[in-house]
Amino acid sequence: MRRFSADYIYTLDGAAIENGIVVTDDNGKILAVTDEKALLDPNIERFEGIIVPGFVNTHCHLELSHLHKKITKGKGLIPFVKEVISKRGEKEEVVIEAMKKADEEMLNNGIVAVGDISNKTISAEIKNSSKIKYHTFLEMLAFDSSKSSEAIENAVNLKQAFKTPTSITPHAPYSLSKELLKDLAKYCKRGDNKISIHNQENDEENNLYRYKEGPFMDFFKDLKIDTDRFKAQSKNSIQTMIPFLPDNQNILLVHNTYTSLKDIYFTKRFNRKLHWCFCPNSNLYIENRFPTFEFFKYTNYPITLGTDSLASNQKLCILTEMKLIQKNFEDVSFEELLKWATINGAKFLGFQNELGSIVNGKTPGLNLITNIKYGRLTEKSAVRKLI
Ligand SMILES: [Zn+2]
Structure with missing residues (x-):
């Protein structure tokens, strides 16, 4: 199981979740998307930027x-x-x-x-x-x-x-x-x-x-x-x-x-x-x-x-x-x-x-996009495939 967190999670299924957490199984299947801040959990992989589907x-x-x-x-x-x-x-x-x-x-x-x-x-x-x-x-x-x-x-x-x-x-x-x-x-x-x-x-x-x-x-x-x-x-x-x-x-x-x-x-x-x-x-x-x-x-x-x-x-x-x-x-x-x-x-x-969206049961892939400013892409915005 893996847990990913970023400044925002864009699930494409409802509004973006600030400091959200996406939980996946080892094959990348989405198990949960939550806005609970389980900050004490040492297993959370925390990123600056936003997480979006593949x-x-x-x-x-x-x-x-x-x-x-x-x-x-x-x-x-x-x-x-x-x-x-x-x-x-x-x-x-x-x-x-x-x-x-x-x-x-x-x-x-x-x-x-x-x-x-x-x-x-x-x-x-x-x-x-x-x-x-x-x-x-x-x-x-x-x-x-x-x-x-x-x-x-x-x-x-x-x-x-x-x-x-x-x-x-x-x-x-x-x-x-x-x-x-x-x-x-x-x-x-x-x-x-x-x-x-x-x-x-x-x-x-x-x-x-x-x-x-x-x-x-x-x-x-x-x-x-x-x-x-x-x-x-x-x-x-x-x-x-x-x-x-x-x-x-x-x-x-x-x-x-x-x-x-x-x-x-x-x-x-x-x-x-x-x-x-x-x-x-x-x-x-x-x-x-x-x-x-x-x-x-x-x-x-x-x-x-x-x-x-x-x-x-x-x-x-x-x-x-x-x-x-x-x-x-x-x-x-x-x-x-x-x-x-x-x-x-x-x-x-x-x-x-x-x-296409980060929803329980799907295997959409997760991308991290960095250097977003005021909710928009910038020249420096880059993508990193998380899973
Ligand atoms: Zn063509």
């Missing part, structure tokens, strides 16, 4: 870990994707070694669960033996509608290599068709299949959907992707996509860098289980721009956080993402940010019975 990273690509510091910054999404395509081929052992390091890095940064996008099965073994809980999204790319059933079949086949939870998901509006979404909705009738889509990561995606023109058309030409069956929609990508998404699955819209207020209001006309995911360090790296954070308060969809991959981030650390948001979006309170970083992601991934 973080949930809802958007990562372990498979791209070997591209750390290899992709040019600030060129925009299309050059980024082209560079990733040209550089992602590497010897298997190099890719595996980089993934192992990335998994360890996330664990050390207090991350207990990850929603990871995969195109292959190379990460299956690492996920199976990791201390982190993974959900793998097997990604489908098929802008040409005639390739839809093939893409679904491929993704379903990849699932078999994983012993940890998986689902199949479209990659992004610029790599899907209405047929793919319709086929996916049919597939989703069978049961649980969480969806995670890159959304409006650049404005060219909106141009493509509005007018069928712009750099994506050249990009498709380069990649010899047939665009004949695609028609201009006179509306943004998200507005085109939403009606075709299934209503019985959790759906994560990732990035949302160019999502307008009009888009946000549009989504409210549909009864979908939407969640927003922000990966601000990756947005800075690729597009040198943030989503307009204040727009998203006009929906009550849960917000989660992601690191994206090491191809577009210096490190895989949820606290670093929180610090960047707090610095650039003053309106958001630390308590709200913590929900984004923990319980919201746990619920999205279906891990909420074990993770």
Whole structure:
């Protein structure tokens, strides 16, 4: 049994407890959370700072870990994707070694669960033996509608290599068709299949959907992707996509860098289980721009956080993402940010019975955050994994 105490315990289940104590068994299961000051107990491990549940990273690509510091910054999404395509081929052992390091890095940064996008099965073994809980999204790319059933079949086949939870998901509006979404909705009738889509990561995606023109058309030409069956929609990508998404699955819209207020209001006309995911360090790296954070308060969809991959981030650390948001979006309170970083992601991934809050019976992991000032994160704030 272990007892942890800090200036405040943020349980994410009620108000923060000043000088609280968390009692766990040897496996990290929460046995009690109390505000009694058992100060005479010599077995209490006492820390300066605050204790919060383990973080949930809802958007990562372990498979791209070997591209750390290899992709040019600030060129925009299309050059980024082209560079990733040209550089992602590497010897298997190099890719595996980089993934192992990335998994360890996330664990050390207090991350207990990850929603990871995969195109292959190379990460299956690492996920199976990791201390982190993974959900793998097997990604489908098929802008040409005639390739839809093939893409679904491929993704379903990849699932078999994983012993940890998986689902199949479209990659992004610029790599899907209405047929793919319709086929996916049919597939989703069978049961649980969480969806995670890159959304409006650049404005060219909106141009493509509005007018069928712009750099994506050249990009498709380069990649010899047939665009004949695609028609201009006179509306943004998200507005085109939403009606075709299934209503019985959790759906994560990732990035949302160019999502307008009009888009946000549009989504409210549909009864979908939407969640927003922000990966601000990756947005800075690729597009040198943030989503307009204040727009998203006009929906009550849960917000989660992601690191994206090491191809577009210096490190895989949820606290670093929180610090960047707090610095650039003053309106958001630390308590709200913590929900984004923990319980919201746990619920999205279906891990909420074990993770996301410090509640008796759960095994959420405990993180110590230091250098909090006036209830907000500072430049110096750091995370230390306690369990
Ligand atoms: Zn991504």
